[in-house]
Amino acid sequence: MRRLPPLTAIEAFVQVARLGSVKAAAEALALSSPALTRRIQSLERFVGHALFERRHQSIHLNGEGEQLLSEIAPALDQLALAMERALGSQELMRLRLGVPPLFASQRMMQHLPELRAAHPELHIDIDTAAHGLARLDEGLDAVIVVAGEIEPHLYSCRIDAQDRVVAIGARSLTEGPEAIRDPAELSRATIFLHRDLPDTFDYWREAVGMPDLQPAAIDHFDSGQLILDAAAQGLGVAFMLESHLRESHDARLVRLFGLAVESPYSYWFACRRSSMARRPVRIFHDWLFANGEG
Numbered sequence: 001m002r003r004l005p006p007l008t009a010i011e012a013f014v015q016v017a018r019l020g021s022v023k024a025a026a027e028a029l030a031l032s033s034p035a036l037t038r039r040i041q042s043l044e045r046f047v048g049h050a051l052f053e054r055r056h057q058s059i060h061l062n063g064e065g066e067q068l069l070s071e072i073a074p075a076l077d078q079l080a081l082a083m084e085r086a087l088g089s090q091e092l093m094r095l096r097l098g099v100p101p102l103f104a105s106q107r108m109m110q111h112l113p114e115l116r117a118a119h120p121e122l123h124i125d126i127d128t129a130a131h132g133l134a135r136l137d138e139g140l141d142a143v144i145v146v147a148g149e150i151e152p153h154l155y156s157c158r159i160d161a162q163d164r165v166v167a168i169g170a171r172s173l174t175e176g177p178e179a180i181r182d183p184a185e186l187s188r189a190t191i192f193l194h195r196d197l198p199d200t201f202d203y204w205r206e207a208v209g210m211p212d213l214q215p216a217a218i219d220h221f222d223s224g225q226l227i228l229d230a231a232a233q234g235l236g237v238a239f240m241l242e243s244h245l246r247e248s249h250d251a252r253l254v255r256l257f258g259l260a261v262e263s264p265y266s267y268w269f270a271c272r273r274s275s276m277a278r279r280p281v282r283i284f285h286d287w288l289f290a291n292g293e294g
Helices: 007-019 022-028 033-047 063-086 101-118 183-188 200-207 224-232 242-248 273-277 279-290
Strands: 052-055 058-061 093-098 122-127 142-147 154-158 164-170 190-194 217-221 237-241 253-262 266-272
Touching (some): 007 033, 007 273, 101 122, 101 224, 101 279, 122 279, 142 279, 154 273, 164 200, 190 200, 190 224, 200 253, 217 224, 224 242, 224 253, 242 253, 273 279
Parallel strands (some): 190 237
Antiparallel strands (some): 052 058
8 A cells, every 4th residue: 555644734724724824723733833844845755846835924725725625625534523532532522603593594504404314413503693793702613604705814615606686576566557567666666775785776876777666665674584574465666696595495585577687696605714623613514515515
């Protein structure tokens, strides 16, 4: 059998690749940055080529590094799990996750049995309160948020491809003498905005060439599901993401005007970079994106 590189070098490589930072990986492994760098360099000498692109104050996997990570990381995770079992360490793992209620109900809860079947030792405390990013230092291990961008000091990964903003209304709004068939007719309608998506209408009306369009009124909600329910009842027109309409599976709702514009907002997974070294966070992260959400 071919000689293998030191396991410590492989562990260092995987940590740097996952955290995107030599400093964060060194902290996770209780090493100095120079010591961790030497382990990476020893692995690169072993394979005979560089695994990272090194830039000013940043480090990123190159093509060879991405290929190696995809093949070696699952095996390393399985080795860690096997060692835990061998040591009799079957204590519950707990993830404290912040997540918007609409994402949880539309896109996560129905898939959690698959995660439980694969990792019965993992338990998740779900927190649906607002301001998840700000509470990463106040008890949350990781969050799913809808945002324009995530501050670079955090680890983040976009869950969706670029989404689109749409006008969502009841099917009944497209019928009868009082139907709303043209964007200009929003001047006699109430529109609904989510507090986490405050600029959706401004962005939409600018993109469709009607920057001065004014609705009859604007009502704000902090619940995506209640916005969809209100729109389904014909109480107004919701400006939300196209994925919100698609995942609602509500036959009462339709996209109005046949218009959709690129959204400044997307769903993101985010956590402290050092948190990616924790098994509960890493297991959920890997499952989330393997599950087809990424």
